[in-house]
Amino acid sequence: MAEPKLNLSKRNLILKAAVKVFAQQGYSGCRVADIAEEAGIAYGLIYRYFPSKDDLLIAIFQENTQVYLKKIEQINRDYFDPRDKLRCLVQYIFDNFQKSPDLVKVMTMDIPMLNRFHDEENQKLYELSLEGAAEIVREGQQMGLFSKKITPIMASYMLNGSVEMAIRQYVFRPQRNALNEISIKEATDQILEVIIKGLTPADSKGLKVAPRP
Amino acid sequence: MAEPKLNLSKRNLILKAAVKVFAQQGYSGCRVADIAEEAGIAYGLIYRYFPSKDDLLIAIFQENTQVYLKKIEQINRDYFDPRDKLRCLVQYIFDNFQKSPDLVKVMTMDIPMLNRFHDEENQKLYELSLEGAAEIVREGQQMGLFSKKITPIMASYMLNGSVEMAIRQYVFRPQRNALNEISIKEATDQILEVIIKGLTPADSKGLKVAPRP
Amino acid sequence: MAEPKLNLSKRNLILKAAVKVFAQQGYSGCRVADIAEEAGIAYGLIYRYFPSKDDLLIAIFQENTQVYLKKIEQINRDYFDPRDKLRCLVQYIFDNFQKSPDLVKVMTMDIPMLNRFHDEENQKLYELSLEGAAEIVREGQQMGLFSKKITPIMASYMLNGSVEMAIRQYVFRPQRNALNEISIKEATDQILEVIIKGLTPADSKGLKVAPRP
Amino acid sequence: MAEPKLNLSKRNLILKAAVKVFAQQGYSGCRVADIAEEAGIAYGLIYRYFPSKDDLLIAIFQENTQVYLKKIEQINRDYFDPRDKLRCLVQYIFDNFQKSPDLVKVMTMDIPMLNRFHDEENQKLYELSLEGAAEIVREGQQMGLFSKKITPIMASYMLNGSVEMAIRQYVFRPQRNALNEISIKEATDQILEVIIKGLTPADSKGLKVAPRP
DNA sequence: AATGAATGAGGTTTCATTCAT
DNA sequence: GATGAATGAAACCTCATTCAT
Structure with missing residues (x-):
């Protein structure tokens, strides 16, 4: 049996609406009907594209993490200095946030609360994404740029x-926090x-933070 | 009408059970009945102590943040070197986590999703708690120990x-993550x-990280 | 086994409070605790005097109807002209209302909605009270004062x-109705x-409505 | 958002069932589920048509009062003699009762107990319905048919x-009361x-009660 | 007698999901 | 594909009643 051919752009329409609504009301605070309204479709239609509300959230997580992993691969191809790589990674995350703060909120706040996030499959994906920065740090340690006293994965957590x-x-707190x-x-x-x-290790002789490319 | 005299230890019993259940199932993933069962009481009784499920979560946040603020005050009294203060603060948070990881999970994951967390009152409290580390950094900057290029509140966010x-x-991921x-x-x-x-500022001449007391 | 000796005045205190609260909030709209608060006692105490919330309402009905029946008896003793009797009866009901409008409201609105009101026993009592005016009308018919075309119980219903x-x-509608x-x-x-x-029958020759005594 | 197109006959089905159940068990004595069962639908469906149980009762009151007001208008158009009008009005109410005694019971017993019945809007409607008979009496007074000693609204209350x-x-008391x-x-x-x-005023010379049309 | 903490049945309402159209 | 009427499980919360003190 072939997968039914589903209109791909509508699937994305739903995902986009879901991100917005999840971000605004929280995953359990919103209704499937809210997502449908945001997408401008009937709520029954959502079930043609996703088996359940849970799957919507999981899809957001998986697809987004895939994009992130691709980005890390690309950074690893494009840059040599691990410090540049980190800079670029952080830059990317912040850019991403500016483009779609809702997505970041969902990824940060809603995904980890979902039971299915803790499935073997999703955890592997998540670990991969954390490994991205860790691998860069590990590389930097091998190049003598970063202190070996810091466990790479810890550095990733910090970043x-x-x-x-x-x-x-x-x-x-968009209005009043100091970040603004x-x-x-x-x-x-x-x-x-x-x-x-x-x-940077203590004995690093005058190595400056690399300039941005 | 005077405040009803309520058994204080039972109130704490409920709070403790709530923290455990919220941590395990998430705030919206659990039922009030689950909390009652965990506490070994009838669920109706919870409503003698807390007006609603929301209030239970808010109480956890407020009472815990108060404790944290007290701890910061104490640290500020007991230590002089801002680096010692930061060390002590981080130490405290981790200790706390070891004593009650559930509480930390609830504070980190459930509280920020609750609408009422964003009330004026609760936001003020939250800002105060973030200000704790920021103030220490600010102090360090004035003593020339920390670079003035870093905004104190940003340092607090990082920490x-x-x-x-x-x-x-x-x-x-208690079983398998690298932290273990x-x-x-x-x-x-x-x-x-x-x-x-x-x-630490670039020109800091050999100032070492202060040893722990 | 002897009936436990219960403080009679406290029983009345409770009944009085119940009438007030039932009138204000309705029988099913109020809580037993509201009645207790109105009476200034602990709510558990109510159950020493009345087996249930239902019984409170039934007691109000029964005791009040008894008083009303007594009043009718007295009117029948004190007056001769049925018209005077009716006048006196209506006067009494209105006086009663002025003294305790709450009671009238409860008798009119809450009692008939209670399932137990439709018990054999209570219905008999209720019929007796309706029979009061009917009997007076019947008497008036026999004296030729009232038209025999009107069924006495219907006259009672009308009154x-x-x-x-x-x-x-x-x-x-205490504020604005025309009655005021x-x-x-x-x-x-x-x-x-x-x-x-x-x-009054059509052929009644100039019989005037009797003056009030 | 446009008003959702809702199946009108289903709405009426629910209203009909509600009237029956309210009449049998009383508004607060019944569950929404009872109404759904009576209507032969799932109880969740009721909430697509009415926001709450309260609104169900209010709808019954409002829609029925509107019908009553229309009837009064019609009577005023169709008849000239105020006595005929009153006769027709009473006739209509009793007919109505014979057609749907449940409705009359709900209107008489349940509606006045609902808090929202005392809203400005509903009170206005209720007053209008009482004014119906009062206006007819007022008219009769101006035609010299009714004594001016009686306040019209009082006459309406009596009727x-x-x-x-x-x-x-x-x-x-369907089984045993004398009315039967x-x-x-x-x-x-x-x-x-x-x-x-x-x-009828005392000096009315031989004016007979108008024959029914 | 008097209290009010404790219980838990049962209510209203929400909303994910199904399915006839 | 698309719709939204229909379903009913399950949640929160209330409150009559019991009972230890």
């Missing part, structure tokens, strides 16, 4: 955690400044 | 974000190492 | 229904005027 | 109250006889 926390301030007083570009720079300097 | 992300790996390969003590040290070194 | 409806306007523009005394007089004249 | 009380005897011994037609005639004669 991702810092970025996420900063972004969350934008997401949840500094630009997103400055936030990017400061996080990179601290992390890269923090990772 | 809190890093710790949270690390903790979340324990929380969500390094001890919690090592995680603490590594985060502090990176952040403090990352904050 | 009671008219009074009830008028009272309900006071009860439910005419006094309760006028309402009484008008109802009597219409009913008594309406009952 | 409506008498009819309601009589009906209630049928409703609540006299036909509904007789009840109508007797009430009209008394009220109209009661309203």
Whole structure:
């Protein structure tokens, strides 16, 4: 039996609407009907594209993580200096956030609460995405640029955690938080400044933070 | 009408059960009945102590944040060197996590999704808690220990974000994540190492990271 | 086994509070706790005096109807002219309403909705109370004062229904209804005027409505 | 968003079932599920047509009162003699009762207990319906047919109250009450006889009660 | 007698999902 | 493909009633 041919652009329409609604109301705070309304379709139609509400969220996670992994691959191809790679990665995450803060909110807040996120399959994917930065750090350690005292995966946690926390301030408190007083570009720079300097070994002789390409 | 005299220890019993159940199933994934069962009481009784399920979560947030703010005050009294203060703060958060990982999970994952968390009152409290680390960084900057290029609140985001992300790996993937390969003590040290070194100004002449008291 | 000796005045305290609360919130709209609060006692205590919330309402009905039946007996003893009797009866109901409009509201609106009101026992009591006016009308018919074309019980329905409806306007719409523009005394007089004249046979030669004693 | 197109006959099906169930068990004595069962539908469906149980009762009141007001208008068009009008009105109410005693019971017993019945909007409607008979009486007074000593709205209370009380005897005590011994037609005639004669001024020279058309 | 903590049945309402059209 | 009427499981919460103190 062949998969039924489904209109691909409508599937994306639904996913986009789902991200927006999940971000605004939270996964369990919204109704499937809200997503349909946002997408401008009948809610019954959603079930032609996704077996359940859960699957919508899982699809968002998987497809997005795939894009992220592709981006890491590309960064690894395009840059040589691990510090440039990290910079580019952080830059990408922040850019992404500016393009679709809703998506970042969903990825950060809703996905981890879903039971199915903890399936073998999804956890593997998630680990892969965390491994992205860790691998860059590991590489930097081998090149003598980063201190070997720091476990690469911990460095990845710090990088991702810092970025996420900063972004969350934008997401949840758009009006008044201090981040608004500094630009997103400055936030990017400061996080990179601290992390890269923090990772640099004590005996590093005057190695400066690499300039952005 | 006077406030009804309510058995305080039962209130705490309920709060404790709520934290456990919220952590395991998520706030919206669990039923009030689950909490009651965990507490070994009838669910109707919960409503004598808390007006609603929401209020249960809010109480967890508020009471816990108060404890955290008290701890910061105490740290500010007990230590002089801002680096020691940061170290002590991170230490405290990790200790807390080891004592009650459930609580940390709830604070990190469930609270921010609750609409009422974004009330004026609760946001003020939350900002205060983020200000804790920021104030220490600010102080360090004035003492010439930390680079003034980093906005204090950004440093706070990094610190809190890093710790949270690390903790979340324990929380969500207790069996297999890499953190388990390094001890919690090592995680603490590594985060502090990176952040403090990352904050240290370039011209800092050999100032070492302060030893722990 | 002897009946437990219960403090009689507290029982009345509860009944009084119940009437007030039933009137204000309706029987099913109020809680037993509301009655207790109104009475200034613990709600558990109510169950020492009444087996259930239902029984409270039934007690109100029964005790009140007994008083009403006694009043009818007394009127029958004190007056001779059936028209005086009717006048006195209506007067009594209105007076009663002025003294405790809550009670009238409960008797009119809440009692008939209670399932147990339709028990054999309570229905008998209710019929007796309706029979009060009917008997007076029957007597008037035998004396040639009232037309025999009107079934006595129908006359009773009219009398009671008219009074009830008028009272309900006071009860439910105390601020603005037209009744407020005419006094309760006028309402009484008008109802009597219409009913008594309406009952008077066509051939009644100049018999005037009896003056009030 | 346009109003959803809802199957009108299903809405009426629900209303009909609600009237029956409210009448049998009382508004607060029944469950929404009972209404659904009576209507032969799932109870969730009721909420597509009515926002809440309250709204169901309010709809019954409003739609029915509108029909009643239309009827009064029609009577005013079709008849000239106010006595005919009153006769026709009473006739209509009793007919209505015979066609749907449940509806009359709900209108008489359940509606006035609902908090929302006392809203501005609903009270206005209710007053309008009471004004129907009052206006006819006022007209009769101007034509010299009715005594000016009786306030028209009081006359309306008497008429409506008498009819309601009589009906209630049928409703609540269908088996054994005395009304059953006299036909509904007789009840109508007797009430009209008394009220109209009661309203006729003392000096009315031989004006007979108008024959029914 | 008096209290009010504790219980849990049962209510209203929501909403994911199905399915006839 | 597309719709939205229909379903009913399941949630939150209330409150009459019991009972230990």
